[in-house]
Amino acid sequence: MGHVPESRKARSAEAARFEVFLRSRKLKLTGERLAVLASIFQRESHFDAETLHAHLRTAGGNISRATVYRTLDLLVQSGLVRKNSLGASHANYEAAQGDEHHDHLICLNCSQVVEFYRPDIENLQEQICAAHGFKLIHHSLQIFGLCPGCTGQADEGTIRNRVAQLHT
Ligand SMILES: [Zn+2]
Ligand SMILES: [Zn+2]
Incomplete structure (x- = not known):
């Protein structure tokens, strides 16, 4: 070779x-x-x-x-x-x-990112758009929290501070 x-x-x-x-x-x-x-x-x-x-x-x-x-x-x-x-x-x-779509879970302590896809959430968003006469083109769902490894380990003050400064 x-x-x-x-x-x-x-x-x-x-x-x-x-x-x-x-x-x-x-x-x-x-x-x-x-x-x-x-x-x-x-x-x-x-x-x-x-x-x-x-x-x-x-x-x-x-x-x-x-x-x-x-x-x-x-x-x-x-x-x-x-x-x-x-x-x-x-x-x-x-x-x-490709056309794959997913949303994100983000750990506020270690910044770990977890991807997820839930058809029920996708459907719900379409229903919400329909109810408001909106044509859904793009959405981005980001959930911030603590991953299993950081739950109970992270400093509360630091985490509160990070939440206050999130750019979403
Ligand atoms: Zn973490
Ligand atoms: Zn991703």
């Missing part, structure tokens, strides 16, 4: 979709944009731009912070990446896996 270069491995279905999107904006799928995409789809969790930038730098790239932010914006616009606040003042991101 020969050595497969990183850039070749990353030419996935996501890369093809991103390339089509970029072309529609008269932009190219550069090596740096591809590296950002590959890094996101390799890790499959919630992350922020700074963490992603640090990751790419550690991986040996010389990519600038500005390029990471611009590429993230493009990925969000293309629908390949979703943007959430998860309570933070800065944006968090995650790879969008």
Whole structure:
């Protein structure tokens, strides 16, 4: 088996979709944009731009912070990446896996994020929209609390302070 270069491995279905999107904006799928995409789809969790930038730098790239932010914006616009606040003042991101939708539980102590999907909650939201004559286009449900490991461990004052400063 020969050595497969990183850039070749990353030419996935996501890369093809991103390339089509970029072309529609008269932009190219550069090596740096591809590296950002590959890094996101390799890790499959919630992350922020700074963490992603640090990751790419550690991986040996010389990519600038500005390029990471611009590429993230493009990925969000293309629908390949979703943007959430998860309570933070800065944006968090995650790879969008097809049409899959989920909501989030966020631990106020350790910042652990748990994904869930409940059809009954989804239905209820549709009913609420219908009752108000709203066409549902997007929703984001974030529940903040303490994970099993942090229940009883977290300092109450700290947690109260975090709740007061949540960005939702
Ligand atoms: Zn926790
Ligand atoms: Zn998620």
